[in-house]
Amino acid sequence: MTGTSVRLFGAAVFAIAALYTLQADTYQITFGDVLGPSVFPIIVGIPMMILSASLVVFPTGTVDWPGRDRLWRQAAALAVFIGYVLVMEQVGFPIATAALIALVGIIMGGPPWHAVALGVVFGPGLWALFDQVLGLPLDFLGDLFG
Amino acid sequence: MKLRTLTSMKLGAALAAAMTVTAVPASATECIAPSNPGGGWDFTCRTIGRVLGELGLVEGNVQVTNMAGGVGAVAFAMVAAERPADEDLIVATSTVGVTQMAQGRYPAPLETMRYLAMLGADVGVIAVDNDSPIMTLADLTAAMAADPSALVTGGSSGAGGWDHIRLLMVADATGTEDLSAIRWVQFDGGTDAVTQMMGGQIAVVSTDMGEIAGFVESGDIRVLAALSDEPIPAFPDIPTAISQGVDVTGYNWRGLYTGGQVSDEAYNAWVERLETLYNSDNWQEAATSAGLVPIWRGGAEFEAFVRDQAAIMEQISRDIGVIQ
Amino acid sequence: MEVLSLIGSGFLVALTPLNIGLLLMGCFVGTLLGALPGLGPVNGVAVLIPLTFAFGFDPTSSLILLCAVYFGCMYGGRISSILLNIPGDEPAIMTTLDGYPMAVQGQAANALAISGVASFVGATIAVIGLSLFAPVLARAAIHFGPADYFALYILAFATIGGIAGVDPRKTLLSALIGLMLATVGIDPISGVPRYTMDNFHLYDGIQPIVALVGLFAISEILLLLEKSAKDRPKAIKVDRWMPQWSAIWPTRWAMLRGSGVGFVAGVLPGAGASLGSFMAYVFEKQKSNGKGTFGKGDPRGVAAPESGNNAAAGGALIPMLSLGVPGSGTTAVLLAMLISLNVQPGPLLFERQPDLVWGLVASLYLANIALLILNLPMIGIFTRLMMTPTWALMPVVAAVTFVGVYGISNSIFDLELMVFFGIIGYIMRKLDISLVPLVLGLLLGGDMERALRRAMSISDGDWSILIASPISITLYVLTVGFLALSVWLAVRDHKQTQAERLTEG
Numbered sequence: 015m016t017g018t019s020v021r022l023f024g025a026a027v028f029a030i031a032a033l034y035t036l037q038a039d040t041y042q043i044t045f046g047d048v049l050g051p052s053v054f055p056i057i058v059g060i061p062m063m064i065l066s067a068s069l070v071v072f073p074t075g076t077v078d079w080p081g082r083d084r085l086w087r088q089a090a091a092l093a094v095f096i097g098y099v100l101v102m103e104q105v106g107f108p109i110a111t112a113a114l115i116a117l118v119g120i121i122m123g124g125p126p127w128h129a130v131a132l133g134v135v136f137g138p139g140l141w142a143l144f145d146q147v148l149g150l151p152l153d154f155l156g157d158l159f160g
Numbered sequence: 161m162k163l164r165t166l167t168s169m170k171l172g173a174a175l176a177a178a179m180t181v182t183a184v185p186a187s188a189t190e191c192i193a194p195s196n197p198g199g200g201w202d203f204t205c206r207t208i209g210r211v212l213g214e215l216g217l218v219e220g221n222v223q224v225t226n227m228a229g230g231v232g233a234v235a236f237a238m239v240a241a242e243r244p245a246d247e248d249l250i251v252a253t254s255t256v257g258v259t260q261m262a263q264g265r266y267p268a269p270l271e272t273m274r275y276l277a278m279l280g281a282d283v284g285v286i287a288v289d290n291d292s293p294i295m296t297l298a299d300l301t302a303a304m305a306a307d308p309s310a311l312v313t314g315g316s317s318g319a320g321g322w323d324h325i326r327l328l329m330v331a332d333a334t335g336t337e338d339l340s341a342i343r344w345v346q347f348d349g350g351t352d353a354v355t356q357m358m359g360g361q362i363a364v365v366s367t368d369m370g371e372i373a374g375f376v377e378s379g380d381i382r383v384l385a386a387l388s389d390e391p392i393p394a395f396p397d398i399p400t401a402i403s404q405g406v407d408v409t410g411y412n413w414r415g416l417y418t419g420g421q422v423s424d425e426a427y428n429a430w431v432e433r434l435e436t437l438y439n440s441d442n443w444q445e446a447a448t449s450a451g452l453v454p455i456w457r458g459g460a461e462f463e464a465f466v467r468d469q470a471a472i473m474e475q476i477s478r479d480i481g482v483i484q
Numbered sequence: 485m486e487v488l489s490l491i492g493s494g495f496l497v498a499l500t501p502l503n504i505g506l507l508l509m510g511c512f513v514g515t516l517l518g519a520l521p522g523l524g525p526v527n528g529v530a531v532l533i534p535l536t537f538a539f540g541f542d543p544t545s546s547l548i549l550l551c552a553v554y555f556g557c558m559y560g561g562r563i564s565s566i567l568l569n570i571p572g573d574e575p576a577i578m579t580t581l582d583g584y585p586m587a588v589q590g591q592a593a594n595a596l597a598i599s600g601v602a603s604f605v606g607a608t609i610a611v612i613g614l615s616l617f618a619p620v621l622a623r624a625a626i627h628f629g630p631a632d633y634f635a636l637y638i639l640a641f642a643t644i645g646g647i648a649g650v651d652p653r654k655t656l657l658s659a660l661i662g663l664m665l666a667t668v669g670i671d672p673i674s675g676v677p678r679y680t681m682d683n684f685h686l687y688d689g690i691q692p693i694v695a696l697v698g699l700f701a702i703s704e705i706l707l708l709l710e711k712s713a714k715d716r717p718k719a720i721k722v723d724r725w726m727p728q729w730s731a732i733w734p735t736r737w738a739m740l741r742g743s744g745v746g747f748v749a750g751v752l753p754g755a756g757a758s759l760g761s762f763m764a765y766v767f768e769k770q771k772s773n774g775k776g777t778f779g780k781g782d783p784r785g786v787a788a789p790e791s792g793n794n795a796a797a798g799g800a801l802i803p804m805l806s807l808g809v810p811g812s813g814t815t816a817v818l819l820a821m822l823i824s825l826n827v828q829p830g831p832l833l834f835e836r837q838p839d840l841v842w843g844l845v846a847s848l849y850l851a852n853i854a855l856l857i858l859n860l861p862m863i864g865i866f867t868r869l870m871m872t873p874t875w876a877l878m879p880v881v882a883a884v885t886f887v888g889v890y891g892i893s894n895s896i897f898d899l900e901l902m903v904f905f906g907i908i909g910y911i912m913r914k915l916d917i918s919l920v921p922l923v924l925g926l927l928l929g930g931d932m933e934r935a936l937r938r939a940m941s942i943s944d945g946d947w948s949i950l951i952a953s954p955i956s957i958t959l960y961v962l963t964v965g966f967l968a969l970s971v972w973l974a975v976r977d978h979k980q981t982q983a984e985r986l987t988e989g
Contacts, residue, residue: 019914019915020915023911023915023917027657027661030664031660031664034664034679037679038678041671041674041676041678043319043674043676045319045320045340045481045482045483046319046320046324046340046344046482047318047319047346047673047674047937047941048343048937048940048941048944048945049936049937049940049941049945050674051671051673051674051676051678053936053937054667054932054933054936054937055664055667055678058660058663058664058667058929059664061656061660062657062660062661062664065653065656065657065660066657068653069653069654069657074651074653074654074916075651075915075916077914077915077916078914079914080709080710084709084710084711087709088706088709088710088910091705091706091709092706092903092906092907095702095882095886095903095906096900096903098886099886099896099899099900099903100896102886102890102896102899103896107887111883111886111887114879114882114883114886115879115880115882115883116879118705118878118879118882119875119876119879120875121709122705122708122709122874122875122878122879123875124873124875124876128876129875129876129879132876132879132880133879136880136883137883140880140883140884140887141887144887144888144891145891148517148523148531148891149531149534149535150531150891150892151223151891151894152887152890152891196813196816202820203820203823203824206820206821206823206824207824210537210824213537221534221537221538223534224533224534226530227688228688229669229670229687229688229689230669230670230672230675230677230687230688231670231672231675233670233675233687234670234684234687234688237684237687238684241684260675265675267684309944312941312942318672318673318674318675319673319674320675321675343941343942343944344941345630345938345941345942346672346673346934346937346938346941347938348672348934349809351807351808351809351830352753352809355626355753355803355807355809356626356629356630358626359626359627359628359629360627360629361629361630361942362942371808373828374808374828374829374830374831374832374833375830375831377832378830378831378832380831445826446824446826449826450823450826450828
């Protein structure tokens with residue numbers, strides 16, 4: 015059915031906006047600030063609830079979600095991103111980045127060996143650019159080896 | 161095909177090996193300024209960092225990190241949780257930070273950290289626009305006592321912060337009954353508050369002298385009182401509050417703390433290094449030209465001072481009604 | 485004519501071999517930093533500050549280097565907006581709206597050239613404004629009070645519905661989500677932590693750059709993965725390598741209008757380059773979108789925001805130098821650097837340190853010319869980047885964004901947040917909800933709230949202060965006029981399409 019996704023999104027945003035607005039009311043202070051920390055969130059939350067409710071009732075546009083095989087690829091890419099974030103400080107920057115580039119490259123349909131080569135070049139390359147050239151310190155080996 | 165890939169892999173490995181050799185350790189010493197660039201804490205870190213490097217007291221450069229949020233609470237929480245024993249880390253703080261701690265606005269108590277030293281102090285001032293009908297501190301306090309809500313005041317701290325409290329201390333000492341009726345507006349810095357006052361949005365600014373000295377010299381604003389014991393050396397003509405019969409002082413000292421689990425050895429080494437820095441011409445010159453009065457308190461003496469000040473600040477905050 | 489001799493003396497300062505060298509280096513590094521998603525002018529400038537200390541440059545040379553980096557970043561941000569649909573930094577978000585569609589249509593070279601020339605026009609107009617009127621403008625800007633800033637943000641968000649997408653409700657909702665996210669963190673006025681879920685990583689709020697790269701870069705990869713490798717174009721076709729003058733010339737008025745709007749936004753402390761480019765785009769669209777081509781690759785939709793953000797960047801130097809009030813994150817960093825070099829910007833800077841001010845002004849003229857010369861030949865190289873197959877380009881782009889974010893904050897939490905925003909961004913794009921308003925809401929929300937609360941503190945709770953000044957009334961009248969015009973245009977178009985349908989049927 016068309017509009018189901020938009021309705022779901024509207025409902026989710028409505029729920030978040032409602033929680034947000036309710037929570038705003040608990041931010042009270044006693045001294046010296048006239049408007050206080052709670053009014054602006056309420057000013058934002060109420061129109062959010064109205065607009066998201068209107069999307070639930072009158073959704074617009076149709077959404078073409080990808081097929082199951084594509085969803086798997088997206089999930090795999092997300093898993094790589096999350097894995098990268100989790101292991102980066104352990105294995106150090108160049109290795110983690112090389113793996114990230116190689117794996118995402120393969121998931122995106124690149125020839126595996128080329129993707130690996132790309133990772134091997136750019137992992138240390140990016141580390142060199144940021145750490146050595148730009149002076150933003152990044153761990154080279156990480157906690158496991160360093 | 162395969163051969164080419166292998167070659168590029170080998171190249172990559174060689175590159176990686178070459179880098180391990182040349183890799184310099186990321187600069188060892190770090191100073192966290194718990195604010196955005198531009199404010200007093202940022203100045204503390206950047207200037208101390210620069211002078212430490214110039215005097216060769218640390219290896220390489222001092223890396224300055226800006227970690228804004230919650231008037232220092234974010235950096236405080238981070239150091240408490242993640243780097244309590246990091247001996248290469250110093251964090252800028254000041255009277256403003258201790259005020260927040262005394263009011264329980266930081267996620268952990270004062271004792272969580274070890275306080276190294278103060279290296280100078282900025283003097284609080286109360287200023288009006290040069291077109292303002294208010295000519296003296298007495299004019300101002302009389303107006304506030306007659307109708308506390310008549311004048312709009314502002315400065316760089318939030319409600320209940322140090323800039324605000326200093327003004328309330330003056331009002332309290334001169335007979336204003338309902339302190340909470342005085343209108344206070346927070347701005348992102350002393351300069352912002354002054355320019356908004358020049359634009360006619362607010363009537364009175366209470367903040368540190370250092371940041372707004374340029375506007376005093378240019379004649380755009382008039383300083384009614386300096387909240388110091390003696391007149392400010394750079395501006396001897398500005399009367400102190402004490403000389404006008406109002407017994408209030410309000411310094412904003414600049415200092416540093418480090419994590420609570422740092423060893424005594426490292427702590428003492430830092431205090432020693434900072435004392436050398438304090439006594440250098442480089443620091444004296446940088447501090448004076450930024451409008452600070454150089455003052456030294458270090459080590460155990462400074463620890464005791466911070467505790468005393470927090471206790472006093474808590475009492476003042478309670479008396480004025482900022483905390484219950 | 486006094487100004488001319490002052491600028492002349494400035495060129496004498498700027499034209500030393502050291503300063504020219506620093507200028508060229510700054511332009512190049514800045515363009516690179518701006519083009520890398522995740523690194524923008526703020527960190528670009530901050531990264532180079534230790535360098536100026538290490539070499540012991542004097543304040544003038546340091547400022548020349550850092551301002552060249554600043555301007556370079558503003559030029560560079562557009563490149564990935566146009567080629568990858570991923571903004572290089574915050575002010576470049578508006579450039580994705582028409583820049584990327586142009587690239588998809590094979591017009592990448594023209595889009596890059598138009599935006600490059602627009603950057604030049606905007607920045608040059610701002611520098612002219614800086615050299616002629618800086619003190620006067622700074623004195624005018626101080627009359628903008630909290631209520632007036634609030635009115636300005638209301639104007640921005642009321643007109644946001646018109647920037648993209650078919651359903652204005654979705655666009656507005658996106659902006660509100662951004663405003664909601666902007667309230668996360670310790671409230672700077674009262675010190676109350678809001679919506680932090682007791683996680684101290686959230687005390688400082690959500691960094692716009694983290695949301696920006698997550699929303700645009702990660703979601704772009706997820707979108708590309710929807711298509712199987714053979715459906716996906718190997719690379720975007722490129723019709724021509726070099727830009728055509730005939731494509732640039734028709735956008736000249738859009739550039740000039742964008743520069744004007746952006747410059748005004750830049751001079752006002754607190755508005756900044758993002759608001760400058762946004763307002764420039766909105767006004768240009770309202771003025772020129774007769775045929776409904778905006779958002780589908782209209783060259784004027786590239787010219788206006790690019791001239792706007794560069795003019796705003798230049799304009800923001802005015803309050804920084806002549807009042808000591810930073811108008812944006814980058815100028816705050818520049819201010820910090822000047823103070824630590826014992827230069828106090830403020831009302832006396834122009835009198836006391838004319839060498840520094842006029843040397844800087846002269847260098848900015850030179851930097852603009854250098855950047856234009858540097859950027860035009862690079863168009864060919866950047867356009868060839870489009871030939872790189874997606875499987876090779878996008879993973880590297882993803883890695884760059886991760887490193888950029890991590891290198892600045894050293895926070896794994898920020899990276900997790902970035903992936904989370906990637907998923908949100910993907911869902912929103914699938915539902916045809918523009919991401920641009922969300923980022924603008926996040927960028928401007930904090931200032932908007934503080935302006936409102938300051939106004940209410942001044943009036944002691946009397947809401948009528950919001951419409952008490954001539955400036956705010958003017959801005960509200962503009963807002964209403966703008967909305968009325970949009971409604972009228974929508975109704976007219978609707979009638980027209982119906983009429984066409986009738987004649988066709």
